[in-house]
Amino acid sequence: MSLLEIERLTAGYGEAVVLEEMSLSVSEGECLAVLGRNGVGKSTLMLAIMAHAARFAGRLRWDGHDFSTLSTNQRVGLGLGWVPQEREIFPSLTVEENLLVAHRRGGRFDLNGIYEVFPRLKQRRRNMGDKLSGGEQQMLAIGRTLMTSPRLLLLDEPFEGLAPVIVEELEETLMRLRRDSGFAIIIVEQRAEDVLRLSDRAIVLDRGKIVLEGKSAELLADFEQVHRWLSV
Numbered sequence: 232m233s234l235l236e237i238e239r240l241t242a243g244y245g246e247a248v249v250l251e252e253m254s255l256s257v258s259e260g261e262c263l264a265v266l267g268r269n270g271v272g273k274s275t276l277m278l279a280i281m282a283h284a285a286r287f288a289g290r291l292r293w294d295g296h297d298f299s300t301l302s303t304n305q306r307v308g309l310g311l312g313w314v315p316q317e318r319e320i321f322p323s324l325t326v327e328e329n330l331l332v333a334h335r336r337g338g339r340f341d342l343n344g345i346y347e348v349f350p351r352l353k354q355r356r357r358n359m360g361d362k363l364s365g366g367e368q369q370m371l372a373i374g375r376t377l378m379t380s381p382r383l384l385l386l387d388e389p390f391e392g393l394a395p396v397i398v399e400e401l402e403e404t405l406m407r408l409r410r411d412s413g414f415a416i417i418i419v420e421q422r423a424e425d426v427l428r429l430s431d432r433a434i435v436l437d438r439g440k441i442v443l444e445g446k447s448a449e450l451l452a453d454f455e456q457v458h459r460w461l462s463v
């Protein structure tokens with residue numbers, strides 16, 4: 232059975248429909264890449280999964296149970312962990328306080344667990360949120376979400392604006408975490424070839440619809456057809 236199943240989801244903001252009748256599923260431990268040009272609805276898909284965008288029609292299931300009407304907090308409780316594109320670090324809290332805000336009792340990760348994953352956060356634990364580099368902010372945003380013990384991690388352009396060496400470090404950490412903890416990942420990313428190497432499967436969106444999907448290795452082998460949907 233799929234961990235997350237989305238059935239004919241139509242979603243958007245106010246009156247505006249952004250996603251149309253989108254269906255997809257993610258299994259336990261699977262990594263799904265979401266590709267597409269700017270403005271095609273990739274972030275909206277993440278936001279709709281977290282109840283931050285409006286659902287106009289369709290169903291969302293978790294472990295086979297309908298969660299379409301649950302609030303964001305209830306979805307976090309189920310094990311959905313969203314790392315927003317803007318990172319949303321609390322600037323006036325320290326690194327440690329940012330992490331503790333999200334801590335879930337009895338969860339898989341505590342502070343020490345996060346510091347093992349991201350030793351740099353331990354070094355910076357007394358720094359205020361607004362005194363961090365972009366890479367450290369991203370580590371903190373991911374660490375904070377891990378504190379909620381997700382079974383599915385939703386990553387919205389996690390490598391945006393980061394130096395290549397930091398991107399490499401983060402990619403390795405994420406893949407190691409996934410191997411060790413077995414959670415699933417949905418990752419939105421602009422650098423299509425890189426993310427196809429990391430992921431198991433991928434979907435390509437255009438104007439709120441899935442226009443191409445398949446195993447990442449196969450899409451990588453025939454990258455021309457993916458590229459066609461990504462070039463302006």
Ligand SMILES: Nc1ncnc2c1ncn2[C@@H]1O[C@H](COP(=O)(O)OP(=O)(O)OP(=O)(O)O)[C@@H](O)[C@H]1O
Nearest residue numbers: 244245247249267268269270271272273274275276
């Ligand atoms: N809060 C909002 N209210 C109204 N419309 C929005 C809102 N957020 C996004 N949109 C619109 O929804 C459409 C899809 O945006 P979305 O951010 O999901 O695209 P995206 O594929 O993630 O793009 P990008 O790669 O630029 O982040 C765009 O036309 C955008 O203007």
